[in-house]
Amino acid sequence: MITGLPFRPSPLVLAAPSGTGKTTIAHALVERFHNFVFSVSATTRRAREGERDGVDYDFVSRETFEGMMAEGALVEWAEVHGNLYGTPRVNLERAGERGEYAILDIDVQGARQIKERVPEAVLIFVFPPSAEHLWARLTQRGTEDLDEVRRRLLAARGELEDAVQFDYIVVNDDLERAIARVRTIVEAESHKPGRALDFPGEVDRIRSEIDRVVARDRVHRTAGG
Numbered sequence: 334m335i336t337g338l339p340f341r342p343s344p345l346v347l348a349a350p351s352g353t354g355k356t357t358i359a360h361a362l363v364e365r366f367h368n369f370v371f372s373v374s375a376t377t378r379r380a381r382e383g384e385r386d387g388v389d390y391d392f393v394s395r396e397t398f399e400g401m402m403a404e405g406a407l408v409e410w411a412e413v414h415g416n417l418y419g420t421p422r423v424n425l426e427r428a429g430e431r432g433e434y435a436i437l438d439i440d441v442q443g444a445r446q447i448k449e450r451v452p453e454a455v456l457i458f459v460f461p462p463s464a465e466h467l468w469a470r471l472t473q474r475g476t477e478d479l480d481e482v483r484r485r486l487l488a489a490r491g492e493l494e495d496a497v498q499f500d501y502i503v504v505n506d507d508l509e510r511a512i513a514r515v516r517t518i519v520e521a522e523s524h525k526p527g528r529a530l531d532f533p534g535e536v537d538r539i540r541s542e543i544d545r546v547v548a549r550d551r552v553h554r555t556a557g558g
């Protein structure tokens with residue numbers, strides 16, 4: 334089935350205030366769709382219980398992180414809640430080579446840097462449906478104490494107004510609906526002329542076909558008349 338012109342998937346950035354559920358959305362996309370790959374970030378934060386090195390994050394020392402920064406190995410980086418986080422450039426390169434969507438689960442500062450450095454990236458701001466949702470998610474996961482929850486909620490107050498700078502806003506009122514919205518965005522993006530691998534080539538192809546069809550029609554009419 335022809336679904337559109339051949340195109341190259343671009344990185345998909347999901348940014349949101351802490352507790353909005355963007356990581357759940359990112360992992361669900363990767364589990365369900367073979368052409369989505371999670372971009373594993375490097376961080377100086379300590380692993381939480383159940384987190385796996387190399388899967389959830391590359392857990393590195395501050396020294397190693399600073400080395401990566403100096404070498405230009407990170408396409409963006411930011412300090413978030415007192416820890417350093419960054420996206421290894423190689424994640425984007427590898428996904429590009431394989432024709433996959435790299436999903437970047439990063440903060441708003443990182444998203445801004447990606448917009449500058451990787452203009453073809455699609456930026457989605459995951460929006461919380463209410464403060465109660467944020468509060469519930471942050472307290473239920475039990476990984477932060479109440480002071481930290483409060484700090485993250487107050488940070489969210491400021492981050493919300495950044496949503497307007499993104500390409501899309503997806504409200505995460507329901508996981509299934511949010512996933513469907515992201516899929517719709519990805520689908521629509523794939524139909525933009527600027528994303529086609531060889532738009533002039535496609536135009537030439539259809540033009541040649543038109544010429545052939547017109548010539549055939551002329552032959553038919555000559556033969557018939």
Ligand code: 5GP
Nearest residue numbers: 374375410411413418419420438439440443
């Ligand atoms: P957490 O410590 O809760 O896993 O993540 C804290 C925040 O850092 C989240 O908003 C998360 O999306 C963000 N984050 C994770 N990886 C990166 C990254 O590579 N770069 C940036 N800028 N932020 C990140």
